[in-house]
Amino acid sequence: MESKKYLFNEEIPLENIEKGIKRKMLGYNNDLMMVKIYFEKGTVGARHIHPHTQTSYVEKGKFEVSIGDETKVLYEGDGFFVPPNVEHRVKALKPGILLDVFNPCREEFLNHSAL
Amino acid sequence: MESKKYLFNEEIPLENIEKGIKRKMLGYNNDLMMVKIYFEKGTVGARHIHPHTQTSYVEKGKFEVSIGDETKVLYEGDGFFVPPNVEHRVKALKPGILLDVFNPCREEFLNHSAL
Numbered sequence: 245m246e247s248k249k250y251l252f253n254e255e256i257p258l259e260n261i262e263k264g265i266k267r268k269m270l271g272y273n274n275d276l277m278m279v280k281i282y283f284e285k286g287t288v289g290a291r292h293i294h295p296h297t298q299t300s301y302v303e304k305g306k307f308e309v310s311i312g313d314e315t316k317v318l319y320e321g322d323g324f325f326v327p328p329n330v331e332h333r334v335k336a337l338k339p340g341i342l343l344d345v346f347n348p349c350r351e352e353f354l355n356h357s358a359l
Numbered sequence: 360m361e362s363k364k365y366l367f368n369e370e371i372p373l374e375n376i377e378k379g380i381k382r383k384m385l386g387y388n389n390d391l392m393m394v395k396i397y398f399e400k401g402t403v404g405a406r407h408i409h410p411h412t413q414t415s416y417v418e419k420g421k422f423e424v425s426i427g428d429e430t431k432v433l434y435e436g437d438g439f440f441v442p443p444n445v446e447h448r449v450k451a452l453k454p455g456i457l458l459d460v461f462n463p464c465r466e467e468f469l470n471h472s473a474l
Contacts, residue, residue: 246442247414249426253436271414271440276391276462278414278438299362299386299393301458303418311364321368323393325386327361343416345460347391 245349246273258282264336265289269353270343277349283307283336291333296346298326305340309333360464361388373397379451380404384468385458392464398422398451406448411461413441420455424448 247269256268264287270278283289283305291310301323308317309324310333317337318324326332334342362384371383379402385393398404398420406425416438423432424439425448432452433439441447449457 247440249429249440249442250424250431250433251438251440253434253438270416270438273412273440273442276412276414276460278416278460280416297388297391299391299460301385301393301395309365314364316365318365319368323366323368323385325362325364325366325388327364327388343458345391345393345414347462 245354247271263287267353272349272354275348277346277353279344279346279350279353281342281344283334283340283342285336285339287336289334291331293329293331294350295328296348296350297328298332299345300324300326301343303341303343306337307340307342308335308337360469362386378402382468387464387469390463392461392468394459394461394465394468396457396459398449398455398457400451400454402451404449406446408444408446409465410443411463411465412443413447414460415439415441416458418456418458421452422455422457423450423452 251270259267261267264284266282268280302318312330366385374382376382379399381397383395417433
């Protein structure tokens with residue numbers, strides 16, 4: 245399982261994930277997956293947990309990010325790291341974009357049909 | 360081996376890697392590593408190969424990207440994917456920023472002393 249080698253922004257479907265959250269899939273294989281996530285202001289990515297390692301980057305906006313029992317506010321250019329099996333949550337304090345990258349890939353993301 | 364959970368842009372050292380290329384380390388563990396790379400116009404990331412999977416995102420600029428024997432021009436918001444052991448090269452056609460993510464981590468990046 246592997247994405248295309250070149251991923252052109254205009255060609256990538258913008259998937260509606262839930263109210264206030266949209267997603268574009270970037271490069272991936274079984275081991276690694278990059279996902280661009282668009283948040284409307286006030287949207288919460290609910291507290292959740294997964295066995296995947298996650299490393300993320302704030303491309304735009306301002307996010308309140310909770311990892312385990314700690315919460316910080318992050319701005320453009322900041323990043324965060326979520327070890328496997330650690331609960332985390334994000335809240336968009338402004339309209340924003342996160343780049344989330346996972347190891348291994350989130351297979352369930354590939355089965356999502358755009359709404 | 361694991362990075363901090365919160366990575367604040369202003370606190371991350373900007374490392375001089377080679378002429379025209381600087382780097383900031385974002386979140387990582389042994390399995391996953393995110394790196395932000397700043398290119399001056401005209402700079403080439405020489406053709407190279409590694410066993411790591413790589414997924415990358417063009418945050419700013421315009422890059423000529425070669426993967427194997429194919430070359431394309433990528434703009435802000437585009438991405439590319441490099442399977443393990445496939446030669447690749449980038450050239451910054453404008454000043455630019457790439458987010459490169461690797462599986463597993465590039466251990467040698469952690470031993471680099473900022474110049």
